[in-house]
Amino acid sequence: MAKESGKKWVLMVTAQTPTNIAVIKYWGKRDEKLILPINDSISVTLDPSHLCTTTSVAVSPDFTHDRMWLNGKEISLSGGRYQNCLRELRARASEVEDEEKGIKITKKDWEKLHVHVASYNNFPTAAGLASSAAGFACLVFSLAKLMNVKEDQSKLSAIARQGSGSACRSLYGGFVKWIMGKEKDGSDSVAVQLADENHWDDLVIIIAVVSSRQKETSSTSGMLETVETSMLIQHRAKEVVPKRIIQMEEAIKNRDFPSFARLSCADSNQFHAVCLDTSPPIFYMNDTSHRIISCVEKWNHFEGTPQVAYTFDAGPNAVLISHNRETAALLLQRLLFHFPPNSNTDLNSYVIGDKTILQDAGIQNMKDVEALAPPPEIKDNIPTQKYKGDVSYFICTKPGRGPVLLTNESQALLDPKTGLPK
Amino acid sequence: MAKESGKKWVLMVTAQTPTNIAVIKYWGKRDEKLILPINDSISVTLDPSHLCTTTSVAVSPDFTHDRMWLNGKEISLSGGRYQNCLRELRARASEVEDEEKGIKITKKDWEKLHVHVASYNNFPTAAGLASSAAGFACLVFSLAKLMNVKEDQSKLSAIARQGSGSACRSLYGGFVKWIMGKEKDGSDSVAVQLADENHWDDLVIIIAVVSSRQKETSSTSGMLETVETSMLIQHRAKEVVPKRIIQMEEAIKNRDFPSFARLSCADSNQFHAVCLDTSPPIFYMNDTSHRIISCVEKWNHFEGTPQVAYTFDAGPNAVLISHNRETAALLLQRLLFHFPPNSNTDLNSYVIGDKTILQDAGIQNMKDVEALAPPPEIKDNIPTQKYKGDVSYFICTKPGRGPVLLTNESQALLDPKTGLPK
The missing domain is CATH 3.30.230.10 (Ribosomal Protein S5; domain 2)
Structure with a gap:
């Protein structure tokens, strides 16, 4: 030996x-x-x-x-x-x-x-x-x-x-x-x-780690139950996904962000849809997840073209992929506006990872967070409710190496x- | 004239x-x-x-x-x-x-x-x-x-x-x-x-009117968007529903509650699944709706056979259909245990409609609500969280005339x- x-x-x-x-x-x-x-x-x-x-x-x-x-x-x-x-x-x-x-x-x-x-x-x-x-x-x-x-x-x-x-x-x-x-x-x-x-290094990713009080179904048992009971999963796997795979490969190849975003969001939602179509139904997203989606959808709709893609795995956390650093800074402003930290939370531990995005967003301390104006896309929808403490923290990151x-x-x-x- | x-x-x-x-x-x-x-x-x-x-x-x-x-x-x-x-x-x-x-x-x-x-x-x-x-x-x-x-x-x-x-x-x-x-x-x-x-007059229905802070998508625009954007809705309409219609007619004809319940729950979930598969996604259920479903699913699983069917329309409210008066009383106990009224709410305005179900459940006042023991199916899952104020009120009713x-x-x-x- x-x-x-x-x-x-x-x-x-x-x-x-x-x-x-x-x-x-x-x-x-x-x-x-x-x-x-x-x-x-x-x-x-x-x-x-x-x-x-x-x-x-x-x-x-x-x-x-x-x-x-x-x-x-x-x-x-x-x-x-x-x-x-x-x-x-x-x-x-x-x-x-x-x-x-x-x-x-x-x-x-x-x-x-x-x-x-x-x-x-x-x-x-x-x-x-x-x-x-x-x-x-x-x-x-x-x-x-x-x-x-x-x-x-x-x-x-x-x-x-x-x-x-x-x-x-x-x-x-x-x-x-x-x-x-x-x-x-x-x-x-x-x-x-x-x-x-390096192929598409403009992309910036912000992960919202969402506080979850609900016990989650493990992916292993969840997907087993979906395959056994959902009447929609086979249609998804055989008819929907193969087309989306081709479209997504094309979108990545061409760095076509609007297509990339539309496909990502639609596929995330469909995955959660087949979870819901499972018996008993599986809920991975919660009200906070829904609110983050609404915030992104409203902004994308307002701009007329996707600024941010969202995708959720088997849990309530949002992974938000933005077009470039500039958009990521605008996204972070929106996220901090809607989901400010609890009063006792340090901003430094609330936004982690690549903190330069925070700088780009012009936010240095909690006062800057409090001073954030409502984004233009929601100005007419009053009142603007804030969801303090519903997000545990944000991680700013990007696509990376193997x-x-x-x-x-x-x-x-x-x-x-x-x-x-x- | x-x-x-x-x-x-x-x-x-x-x-x-x-x-x-x-x-x-x-x-x-x-x-x-x-x-x-x-x-x-x-x-x-x-x-x-x-x-x-x-x-x-x-x-x-x-x-x-x-x-x-x-x-x-x-x-x-x-x-x-x-x-x-x-x-x-x-x-x-x-x-x-x-x-x-x-x-x-x-x-x-x-x-x-x-x-x-x-x-x-x-x-x-x-x-x-x-x-x-x-x-x-x-x-x-x-x-x-x-x-x-x-x-x-x-x-x-x-x-x-x-x-x-x-x-x-x-x-x-x-x-x-x-x-x-x-x-x-x-x-x-x-x-x-x-x-x-009169065909099936055992059934008792309890509606949980759920407080909703979220603005809802109207049914009219919601279903239009689903038909336009969901990749699953046509499969549902053409392949899934026709079979379920036959099975549901049979279940009603035979007063077969387990089949009735299974079909109702599955179809409610699938409707919300296609809403989620819509672009942008439509969320009608909220965390409280999800918790009510979990409560029913846990109980049904514990009993080995469905006690209660749930169904949700284009909103967060739960319509819970129970087998008979006895089960309805047990259901109401569970609902009041998990979703007690706010302290300033009068029980008399918290459970409305056929109040005899409340009597059957042995509940006369708020002290009885507070004294409710956790149902056997959740005894091992500690801690039992209570969601005070998440339900606005309950309506006890039954199938009725035209x-x-x-x-x-x-x-x-x-x-x-x-x-x-x-």
Whole structure:
């Protein structure tokens, strides 16, 4: 296993993987175990500076079993989805040699060696921000590096898919399509990059993290129930989505924002419509989500052409994609006007991520927020109700890059000597 | 016109017409002017003791133009829908003779004579409780009586339909189907009675009038936008509804409550799903509506068989149909537990209509409401949040009869001498 079995060693890799937001939604599986979807989907990868998972994976002959720590807390790896990813990767592992450290792992060794995984999200977990997508993508990407898996990114995406469907799309930056595939074994259900993050770098994204008191239905059980009970989901998957995929690819290729926005909004709404058509119905959006949509729709209508696209995943949070920085600043003004922070909230923790958007909006402190005038599109509709505290915070970000290796050891989450969390 | 033209006279008719709630929904027109729907619908007529319109119509040679008062306030009759109903009825008017009063109106006279209409809803108008359905049904029914229109109820329903689509279903008591029809002129788009109100008289209906701060999209513009923009509505109209109509007719015929409930809930949700699939999306339900649905779904799931059906029209109010009085009392307990009145609200004005349900539920005062124990189906889900003030009030009612003439002059809304509101 190791050249010198007397010498203790730990081999470690650390990677960072972005999260992504679907603009043509994935909802409904044709195979629950392999996680094969009933339609293609398209996503935008979000800038990992603001939303990403960092994962360190380590291997050592001293490890007695596979272990994982998520955000500092040990969790079980016994779940089928973790096991599927681990099995697929182990089967593809290659020889690894580190002469300096005196380590040599053969292809066969990987079957017996155990791994340690430590994963950390730089954004709130369980806030409905697709932490599992970034998480499984990072797990697969980092383990593939550690195990010297010689598969291209697309093949890796098929492995990540078995951890969490949308994870496959997090293996690329920019604009990504998850092809549903036709094969029974799922081998052709992979993600491909449509365009990288530099292709359309005007876009600015503002995420409204919405306070939710309602318990959510998990995506897994939700989409299963939709496929079983909705009378509309098959029509969506077979008739509506294929056309939208073509149109969305075209819109991205041409940086055609009006089409991009119209398709994103319509597809988000249709995904929530089939959730509502499920028995019992699934509600992911709440009154605050509805109000954010109304605010955007009113503005878009007023301008005569879409300024902002919205899309909501399986939760109440709004992901708002604006045309450019200027529009993003106007959007942020509107959002802060309608949804000001609670009196005891610091503006600095209320708008996070790329804070330069806040500067562009001319907002430096709470007084500036209070002084915001109603936007022109609502001036006639009195009274203007404000919804203080209905949004937890905003994240300003943009489309971003795919997974990267972090070579600076200080960024590792495991101790290079013990292989335990730092 | 009148036998003795020197003698002033007013001829008057007063009628009472119920409202109705669709359990298979009407949404979307194939003809905007004639109000022809894209699918059949089925409704339950509500007891006019609790929700109805009373309308007095009068004719006199002294009236200089058609006038109407709604809830005591004069409104314009110039709208196309009023004009359509009036024109259709005038064209079918017959000779009327009242020897005692010395009145004779020939068929031809009706073209020149003007009418006065006074209409009153015994429930809040514009609270999303289908006041236009009861209103137009009552206008057409009472004018038909006044004008001695010799058409059967079904033909009258085709006239009422041109005032407000769902009005056609208010011309019958009990369970009513509005057949969409095929003819271009709408002549076969009529309502028919499936069963009268005595056929299934166990049912008890509780309406939760939900406080709404959001401005609603009118049904007229809403369904137009859905037909124009939803990618799901045609599939619903052509593939889903026809099957549900057959199943719902069967469920009503057999008094099969589980099927009735499942179909009602699914169809209500699907109607709101196509609203959400509209561009821009239409939200009629709010968080309170969602919570009422969750409360019912949890209970139904816990019992293993539906206890209560819910259905929501183009607004946030819940119409809850329970199996029998016993279940209705249990439902009211649950509703009052989750949605207690504001501290300053009188229980007597918080639960209106058939108050015996309140007695059956063992609730006499606010202390009884406060003492309500959490229902067994939520005992494990802590904490149980209460939503005080989120419901304005509850109306307890049941399926009811169709339109009737009110012969007691004290119930008339117009002065029999002047033809003006009393």
